[in-house]
Structures are given as structure tokens and as C-alpha cells.
Amino acid sequence: NAGVTQTPKFRVLKTGQSMTLLCAQDMNHEYMYWYRQDPGMGLRLIHYSVGEGTTAKGEVPDGYNVSRLKKQNFLLGLESAAPSQTSVYFCASGDRLETQYFGPGTRLLVL
Amino acid sequence: TQLLEQSPQFLSIQEGENLTVYCNSSSVFSSLQWYRQEPGEGPVLLVTVVTGGEVKKLKRLTFQFGDARKDSSLHITAAQPGDTGLYLCAVYDRGSTLGRLYFGRGTQLTVWP
Numbered sequence: 001n002a003g004v005t006q007t008p009k010f011r012v013l014k015t016g017q018s019m020t021l022l023c024a025q026d027m028n029h030e031y032m033y034w035y036r037q038d039p040g041m042g043l044r045l046i047h048y049s050v051g052e053g054t055t056a057k058g059e060v061p062d063g064y065n066v067s068r069l070k071k072q073n074f075l076l077g078l079e080s081a082a083p084s085q086t087s088v089y090f091c092a093s094g095d096r097l098e099t100q101y102f103g104p105g106t107r108l109l110v111l
Numbered sequence: 112t113q114l115l116e117q118s119p120q121f122l123s124i125q126e127g128e129n130l131t132v133y134c135n136s137s138s139v140f141s142s143l144q145w146y147r148q149e150p151g152e153g154p155v156l157l158v159t160v161v162t163g164g165e166v167k168k169l170k171r172l173t174f175q176f177g178d179a180r181k182d183s184s185l186h187i188t189a190a191q192p193g194d195t196g197l198y199l200c201a202v203y204d205r206g207s208t209l210g211r212l213y214f215g216r217g218t219q220l221t222v223w224p
Contacts, residue, residue: 004153040120041216042215042216042217043154043199043214045212048211058211090153090154092153098142098144098159098203098212099156101156102153102154103153104151104152105151105152105153
């Protein structure tokens with residue numbers, strides 16, 4: 001099993017550009033999450049999903065949208081990137097709310 | 112106000128030394144988790160403690176959950192360079208509408224050869 005994979009690993013965007021981060025898991029988990037990690041701020045939850053076709057806002061959802069069209073995939077979209085969205089983005093999945101497995105991260109730089 | 116306070120924020124030690132890092136809160140939790148995040152990787156779950164006073168050992172790592180289930184500590188014996196990483200504690204926040212894991216900001220540990 002590959003576990004949780006994230007695409008791309010690294011991306012540079014200009015302010016105003018859009019992009020989609022892809023998270024895929026092969027563990028048949030119901031729950032999936034998107035976090036951002038910034039120095040000194042820890043992991044902050046952006047959006048999450050409790051099942052296929054469902055999404056919900058987390059702690060810092062502004063500027064992001066998500067979709068969960070297939071159980072194994074969770075997409076994070078930035079419609080108009082801003083420098084404040086420069087961060088490392090982690091996807092996680094789990095079969096219980098209190099257990100999460102993390103992907104390797106996507107490093108995003110917005111100029 | 113942070114739900115979980117981790118200390119110290121940074122720790123730099125020589126190989127072979129012992130160390131303890133802490134995770135504190137004013138709230139009571141049903142369980143607490145410790146993760147380690149190596150450079151360039153995502154966090155990996157090390158242990159979950161669920162009972163007040165519980166002690167769990169993972170090789171040279173000893174985890175303790177406070178009697179009142181408000182705090183936890185991680186002790187590493189004879190640290191090695193491979194222990195270098197960000198150590199995060201997390202709790203399952205049943206009190207929030209999200210019912211989600213809440214992470215502390217972590218302790219960045221560097222072990223020098």
C-alpha cells in the first residue's frame with residue numbers, strides 16, 4: 001500500500017494564480033483532512049471530509065475550496081493564490097476521527 | 112489561547128544525552144497522542160495514551176500521561192541523531208463541533224553527533 005500520497009511535492013505560484021493539490025489514499029478511509037503547517041504555528045486544519053461527497057470547514061478555510069468526489073481522493077483548491085498561502089500543506093486520512101495518517105506534504109511558495 | 116502548550120519550543124543536545132519534552136493544557140482529555148515529524152515528511156503517530164498516569168515505552172522513548180489527564184511528557188534516553196525531528200502532541204477535541212485532532216505547536220529537537 002502506498003498509504004497517503006500528495007501531488008505535487010513542490011510548486012511555485014505567482015499571486016493570483018490558481019492550482020489544485022491532490023491527495024490520494026489507498027486505505028479505504030472515510031475521513032480525510034487538509035492541514036497547513038507554518039513555522040511556529042503548528043498544524044492547522046483547513047477543511048475536512050467525513051465521507052465521499054461531503055466536506056466541511058476547519059480552522060482556517062478562507063481562500064481554499066475542497067472536493068471529495070471519490071472516496072480515495074481529496075482535492076484542495078486555491079482559486080487566487082496569495083503570499084499568505086505560502087506554506088507546507090499536509091493531507092491526512094483515517095478510519096476513526098482520532099487516528100490520522102499523513103502524507104509527505106506539498107511545499108507551496110506564492111510570489 | 113493555545114489548547115496545548117508544548118515546551119521547550121527548541122531543544123539542541125549532544126548524542127547520548129537524556130531529554131524530556133512536555134505537553135500541557137488546562138483541559139482534561141480522554142486521550143493524547145504523540146507524533147514525530149522528520150524533516151521533509153509528514154507527522155507519524157508514535158503513541159496514544161488513554162489512562163491517567165499511564166506510562167508507555169517505545170524503545171528509548173517513554174511517554175507518560177498525567178494523573179489528571181491534562182498533560183503529558185516524552186522522555187528520550189541516550190538520544191541519537193536519528194531522534195532529530197519535530198515532536199507534536201495532539202488531542203481529540205470532542206468538545207468542538209468538528210470533533211477533530213488538535214495539535215500543539217511542537218518541540219523541535221536536534222541531536223548532534
